[in-house]
Amino acid sequence: MFGRYKGTFHREDGDILVEAERNGGLLTYRRRCEGQTFERILVSKTGEIVINPVEPVNLPKDITDFLQIEFSPMVIEPGATQTVYLKFPVEIGVFLEAARDIEVLDIFGLGSQKYTLYGTPTNGVIARWYHSEIYTEVPPPESLREGVMELSIHNTSHGWVEISCVVFDSTDMKIYYGDIVATAATMKIISPNLAETDFIDAPLRPGMVKSVELCVARKIPVIDRGYLMEWGFS
Amino acid sequence: MTFNVTQILETPIGVGDITAGNLMYFVVILVVGVAVARVVSTNVRRALTERLPKNERELLAKLVYYGIIIWAFVVALPQLEFDLSGLLVAGGIAGLVIGFASQSVVSNLVSGLFLMFEHPIKIGDNINVGDVSGSVEDIRVLSTVVKTYDGIYVRIPNETVFTSNITNYVHNAARRFEYQIGIRYQDDANEAIRIAKEVIAVHPFALKSPAPSVFVDNLGDNSVNLTVYIWAPARNWWDVRTDLLWKIKQALEENGIEIPFPQRTVWFADGLEVKGRFAGKNWKEE
Numbered sequence: 001m002f003g004r005y006k007g008t009f010h011r012e013d014g015d016i017l018v019e020a021e022r023n024g025g026l027l028t029y030r031r032r033c034e035g036q037t038f039e040r041i042l043v044s045k046t047g048e049i050v051i052n053p054v055e056p057v058n059l060p061k062d063i064t065d066f067l068q069i070e071f072s073p074m075v076i077e078p079g080a081t082q083t084v085y086l087k088f089p090v091e092i093g094v095f096l097e098a099a100r101d102i103e104v105l106d107i108f109g110l111g112s113q114k115y116t117l118y119g120t121p122t123n124g125v126i127a128r129w130y131h132s133e134i135y136t137e138v139p140p141p142e143s144l145r146e147g148v149m150e151l152s153i154h155n156t157s158h159g160w161v162e163i164s165c166v167v168f169d170s171t172d173m174k175i176y177y178g179d180i181v182a183t184a185a186t187m188k189i190i191s192p193n194l195a196e197t198d199f200i201d202a203p204l205r206p207g208m209v210k211s212v213e214l215c216v217a218r219k220i221p222v223i224d225r226g227y228l229m230e231w232g233f234s
Numbered sequence: 235m236t237f238n239v240t241q242i243l244e245t246p247i248g249v250g251d252i253t254a255g256n257l258m259y260f261v262v263i264l265v266v267g268v269a270v271a272r273v274v275s276t277n278v279r280r281a282l283t284e285r286l287p288k289n290e291r292e293l294l295a296k297l298v299y300y301g302i303i304i305w306a307f308v309v310a311l312p313q314l315e316f317d318l319s320g321l322l323v324a325g326g327i328a329g330l331v332i333g334f335a336s337q338s339v340v341s342n343l344v345s346g347l348f349l350m351f352e353h354p355i356k357i358g359d360n361i362n363v364g365d366v367s368g369s370v371e372d373i374r375v376l377s378t379v380v381k382t383y384d385g386i387y388v389r390i391p392n393e394t395v396f397t398s399n400i401t402n403y404v405h406n407a408a409r410r411f412e413y414q415i416g417i418r419y420q421d422d423a424n425e426a427i428r429i430a431k432e433v434i435a436v437h438p439f440a441l442k443s444p445a446p447s448v449f450v451d452n453l454g455d456n457s458v459n460l461t462v463y464i465w466a467p468a469r470n471w472w473d474v475r476t477d478l479l480w481k482i483k484q485a486l487e488e489n490g491i492e493i494p495f496p497q498r499t500v501w502f503a504d505g506l507e508v509k510g511r512f513a514g515k516n517w518k519e520e
Contacts, residue, residue, distance in 0.1 A: 060438055063467055116442035117465065121406045126467045129442045220284055 001092070001144060002177050002209075005049045013144060015110060018094070020049060031094070033108045040105060047098045049105070052211040053147060053181045054093035055170040057128045058107045065171050066127035066227070068118055069149070071134050073164040073234060076155040076189070084153065085135040086166075087146045089113070089128070090181050095212050104217045110145045118167050119231035127167055138180070138204070147181030150204055155189045163189070164234045166197055169227040171215050174201040176208035195233055198226030250315055260313040267306020275299035289357035289373060293350055296375070338393065342376040345396035349373060354400050362401040363390060404468040408441060411464060411475050415482065416457030421491045423450050423458055430462055433485045439474045441465040456496045 001013050008027070010019040017032040020042070027042040029049065057064055069086050076082065091109040095102050116129040133139075138148050155161050166187050175183050182204035188196045203210070215222045243255030279295040311318060350373060355361050359370050361380070368382035378395045380388045403409070417426050427448045434440045434448075444465045451461035462482070466474040483493065 061470070063439075063470060112436060113438040114442055115439055115467065117408045117444060119407075121408045121444075121465075124407050126407050126441075218284070 002052050003050075004097075005051070006047075009049075011051075016092075016108075016144060018051065029094070029105065031106055031108060034110060036108070038106050038108070042096070044096070044098070047096055050095040050097050050102075050212055052093060052095075052209075053090045053175050053177055054107060054211060054214050055173045055175070056089040056091045056109070056130075057170045058091055058093075058214070059109050059113050064115070064126040064128065065169055066118065066125050066167055067170045067173075068116055068127040068129050068165055068167045070129065070131045070165045073162050074134065074153075075160055075162045076153060077160055078155055078158050081152065081154045084151050085138055086132040086149045086151055087130075087135075087139060087141055088132070088149045088183070089130050090143070090145060090147045092144065093212070093214060093217075095217055097212075102212065102217045104214065107214075110142075118165075118229075124231060125167075128170075138182075141180055143177070143179070143181050147175065147183060148204065150182070150184040151187060152185070153187045153189070157189050157191050159192060161189050161192055162234050163187075163195075166195075166233065167227060167229050168197050168199065171220075171222045172199045172224045172226060173213070174199050175211040175213075176203040177211060178203075178205060178208040180204075182208065189233075193230070193232045195229040196226050197229060198224070252314055256313045256315070260310045263306055263310035263313070264303075267303055267310070270306070271299045271302035274302060292357065292372070338391075339376065342392045345392035346373070346375045346377075349378070349392055349396055354405075355395075355402055359405065360403040362403070363395050363398050366390060406468055408444070408465050409468045409471050410444075411466065411471055413462040413464075413479055413482070414451070415460045415462060415486075416454060416493055417460065417486070417491050418494045419458060421458070423460065425489065426460060426486060426491050429485050429489055429491070430460070430482050433482050434462070434464060434478065437474065437478055437481075439466050439470050440478060441467070457494045 001011050001016065001018065005020065008019075008021050010021075011017070015034045018030075020027050020029045022028075027044060029040045029042055031038045055065075055067075057067060067088065069088060071086060074084075089109070089111070091107055093104060094106040094108075096105050114129045116127055117124050118127045119125060132149075138150075141148055151166065153163070166185075168185060173183060175181060184200040184202055184204060186196075186198050186200060190196065243253060243258065245254045246252065247254055247257055275295040275298045278298050279291060282291045282294065308318070349355070355370050355373070355378070357370050357373060361368070361370055363378075363380070366380055366382065366388050368380040368386075368388065370378065371381045371387075372379040374392075377389045377391050380390060382388060415426075415430070417423065427450075430448045431446065434446045440446060441464075446465065447461075447463040449461060450458060452459050464474065464478065486493070
């Protein structure tokens with residue numbers, strides 16, 4: 001499903017159908033996903049259609065940039081570093097790419113979404129919520145529904161800390177795809193209620209392809225500064 | 235007949251030593267200043283379209299616009315033989331006079347500046363000021379423009395906005411709303427609560443945290459009344475509210491739980507006797 005397509009193509013995987021067919025001189029892009037359809041007529045001679053996983057904060061409506069993953073509570077000793085694997089939701093982005101421009105054509109995904117508030121109603125942020133188990137090895141995800149996040153946790157505080165969620169600013173997210181969808185991130189615990197999270201721009205396995213980021217396609221300049229979790233992590 | 239341009243430009247206009255040329259230069263500098271201000275502010279607005287929120291973009295564009303015009307005015311003033319050093323002294327006196335003469339204008343201006351920096355409201359926010367409710371269309375130097383939910387344009391002087399109680403419905407990230415749902419006395423309230431919670435749980439924008447709350451609030455005249463509290467993103471709460479109520483009602487009915495009509499049981503101490511003719515024969519009922 002993921003990849004670059006030029007001209008006509010037809011891809012079908014479970015509940016998802018994506019195709020482009022030519023009618024006369026026009027190209028018709030068509031997508032069907034869990035009963036929802038989307039269609040656009042494209043006028044393009046040299047453009048390519050790029051399909052790849054994107055930051056999972058766009059469905060059913062783009063209301064936030066933040067992603068919160070909740071997991072079973074973990075207690076970490078002072079100074080410890082541990083790498084774990086979590087699953088994160090995947091949304092599929094379809095882009096139109098020409099020599100000098102790239103544009104978002106369509107975003108869709110399988111399954112349902114849920115949002116939550118991280119922090120207080122006054123100062124907190126709305127975040128896409130997802131629950132994951134904790135894995136010590138790369139789990140086998142459904143590529144069109146879930147990705148794998150390699151999360152490196154470092155407790156730099158002077159006390160034991162319990163964590164059961166991690167919050168990211170998805171504008172920094174770097175997603176790679178191959179046989180699975182993957183991203184890598186860090187969580188640096190500074191104090192019992194404060195942690196820094198950020199994404200690492202590196203593939204989980206050699207040979208994975210980097211996804212086109214939505215902020216690049218939308219021409220939104222982004223400064224990669226991570227996210228400061230100020231409202232605790234349990 | 236010939237015209238000497240130099241001679242015309244050097245013609246005094248009768249105010250001090252100011253010539254027609256000085257006046258022309260003054261006007262030209264101002265016109266050029268306004269033109270440059272428009273071009274620059276338009277380009278600033280365009281360049282920042284996707285980089286800054288609308289209200290900050292508009293504020294910056296306005297600052298650039300008025301800054302260039304003031305700069306052009308100061309540059310042009312010497313053409314009218316205006317001594318800028320004298321302006322400081324005269325300005326103080328003139329400021330007092332103008333201040334007294336235009337108290338409301340200055341008050342609105344200062345209130346506008348405070349509003350821009352304090353940020354109690356932003357362009358696009360849903361607010362209530364006094365008896366006006368709607369979304370903020372623009373925050374200007376002297377006034378704030380609100381479009382009511384009926385689509386009506388309302389201009390509110392900034393002093394009024396600043397000194398009124400402002401309710402900003404979308405200032406916080408999330409807000410709570412509630413439903414009152416009545417069920418029949420013979421229905422299982424625990425089952426109704428479970429069904430309502432299930433419907434809320436699958437709605438994307440009914441927030442996971444703070445968790446929704448559903449409970450029996452009171453025993454009414456005609457129904458057992460449940461109260462439902464749901465938190466939603468502040469900018470989407472109305473959509474969630476309108477969407478969820480009907481889904482909860484449908485889910486309850488699908489599970490045999492009904493929302494009762496008002497009803498009253500009447501007891502007659504001596505029984506009830508009804509007399510009359512119906513379909514050609516006498517009938518009696520007690």
